[in-house]
Amino acid sequence: MQHIIDRFISYVTIDTESDASSNTTPSTKKQLVLANLLVEELKKIGLEEVTIDENGYVMATLASNIEQECPTIGFIAHYDTTPDFTGANVKPQIIQNYDGGDIVLNKELNIILSPNYFKDLLQYKGQTLITTDGTTLLGADDKAGITEIVSAMEYLIQHPEIKHGKIRVGFTPDEEIGRGAHKFDVEKFGCDWAYTMDGSQIGELEYENFNAAGAKIIFKGKSVHPGYAKGKMINSMLLASKFISKLPKKEIPEKTKGYEGFFHVVGISGSIEETTVELIIRDHSAKKFRKRKEFIHKLAHRFNKKWENQFGAEIVIAEVKDQYYNMKEKVEPVFHIVEIAEKAMKELGIKPLIKPIRGGTDGCQLSYKGLPCPNIFAGGHNFHGKYEYVPVESMMKATEVIVKIVEITAAKK
Known part of the structure; x- marks a missing residue:
């Protein structure tokens, strides 16, 4: 658990706020600080073909460890945070063994995260929560997704007994301003399909969006x-x-x-x-x-x-x-990719919550660029504001889901 907490905090304490008024990609240079850190980390844990292009798109490969042919699948997350609320000077707070009561985010400013208003909190009683200090957003959208993908790849490298095909990972800038997939090189990524790790509560699985x-x-x-x-x-x-x-x-x-x-x-x-x-x-x-x-x-x-x-x-x-556009049109013809994710969750004791996204992800644009790309939970709640939080156990489960998906894909005939 501590390893995931440390990794997540190392990401969210880097300001990566995007800017819709900018014409560059990434829209802010500060996003590249995290992008370049990810490049080094991916190399360090043992991934191959680690690249970052002139627009800040990071890609890497975990080579197949099986002889038979297997689909190449990908996992994608974005590293920018929304300009709706400041992401500078994030000071995460760790709430261990959450007791189900009010969480004082900032005593001086009287900012309280309460289950009386945010009822989803009660799902996580007894778990470890990471919150803001009430003055910034947290950045679980989507640095929780990045944490889960990197942690899953690291786990697979450390456990070669788990059989899998070729896996590609990708990290994008500017998703929060609607440009995350605009310059994503689908051909270079080279996947049969992919999943964005960019949903909210545990169990979410989405293939429809606005x-x-x-x-x-x-x-x-x-x-x-x-x-x-x-x-x-x-x-x-x-x-x-x-x-x-x-x-x-x-x-x-x-x-x-x-x-x-x-x-x-x-x-x-x-x-x-x-x-x-x-x-x-x-x-x-x-x-x-x-x-x-x-x-x-x-x-x-x-x-x-x-x-x-x-x-x-x-x-x-x-x-x-x-x-x-709604990715449903592009995902339904290859619906087995949703069924694989659903099966992975069920095998891990997670109840799949299949519902439409009231928004969009990189996956919807990527689906229309030829890369079918459903969305899987990353674990966070109350995105884009000071009440954002993420249960560590949800990030751990999302990491397990990634591992299970690659196992199922490799075993599928």
Whole structure:
């Protein structure tokens, strides 16, 4: 256990926050600190063909130890952390033999991780938890996944009696800003299929995710002296507010779950003459996803029609861009790769929790690049904020799942 704790802490104490405003890959140079550390660690534990390319993608190989032909499979995790909450100066706290009560993350700031609010905590009574100190995120998303992959490879090297085919591991930058798979060289990776270790609670196994798009909507206005503005001023901020009010009120993240899609306003800024609204569009159904995008364009058209005489041009400009798609379409034709992961969990006494991802992973984009890639739990909870935590036992189980998957794959005829 201590070995996994030490490895995980060595990763999360390195700041790897990505930056959506950057045009480079990785989006932040500090991500390369961990990437280069991983290169050295993979070499040290005995992996072969360890590489890092100019974009920060790390790959390595564990050679097959069997003579018969066997599929080459991969395991992937991302090393960046979200820009939604600071990942600088992470100070992990270790809670041994968790008693099921409140955990004081920061006494001075009165920040408490409580099972009264985060009920999943009670699943882990008696276990060892790693939490934040209440001032940063933890980074279990996805440094828990990295910990598990590296630990599993190390275990397989130390136990050559466990038979396996060729295994590839890959670590990516910028997943949290939607670019983790953009420059991933699937051909170089050379796998029949792979798994991302990027899920949450123990047992999660996912092969469905949202179809995703981002919308940038620009509202124009006219500024005149407010004392003489009647019939002349057009306040773009108020126009944007009216537009937002026309979005379906029950189709927002706070009021949806499961397969239900949503519109989510993520940013608004502006002045009288110009306001920009950014929102994301999500739906599991391809048909409903298409209709959601059409709705934005139709709504913009209605506003333009209403204001065309007074403004004299398009007053609302809507740009909608697809971000990623539901991997289900690419995974279902090779569904045995999900069944192998499910079998591995069951053999280890883990109840598989097969459910749709209300988000995306590198795996969804990789699946559309020709590498089918379901998602497996990494163990963490409450990602992207100060209440993030991970049970050490969950990381240990995820490590065992990786080992069991390669065993089953090698034995499968």
